Amino acid sequence: MGTVQVDPTTDDDEMVTWWGLVIEGYAATQDRLMGEIFDRHGLAPAQFDILVRLLRSPDHRQPMTKLAAEAALSSGGFTKVADRMVKADLIRREPCATDRRVVFATLTENGLATATRARRTCAAVLRRIVLEPLGQDRAGELAESMRGLRETNRIRREGRPD
DSSP states (O other): OOOOOOOTTSOHHHHHHHHHHHHHHHHHHHHHHHHHHHHHHOOOHHHHHHHHHHHHSGGGEEEHHHHHHHTTOOHHHHHHHHHHHHHTTSEEEEEOSSOTTOEEEEEOHHHHHHHHHHHHHHHHHHIIIIIHHHHHHHHHHHHHHHHHHHHHHHHHHTTOOO
């Protein structure tokens, strides 16, 4: 993000209200989106997130520890979700041929088909509940703004200088 002029006279209450609106808007939209994905595909939010991440990955697989970190799940929490996904034939665990400490999560055929359908549903719902009300330009600006916040705050959280 480039240098932005900040108005130092912006009221504290106004700042907190702005942020509250961001959180409330996100929460309402995410709840509606994940509700539709659950209703149509039976996927909980963590399962959907994992399927989409694997769908985008080379060979539709990732080391389980990396996947857990990207999905912001503890190793125990990820193990429970992964166990349910294995039982539902969405993923399988595969040992790494070169490092026995590494186990991959890989999409099964059913997982690939489910992930593809769920991603299509997600895009359709987002078109309806985000793109239609905001329009292409405002939705793009929102995405760029959130990308900027993610990058700025990820750097700070990881302890690297700005």
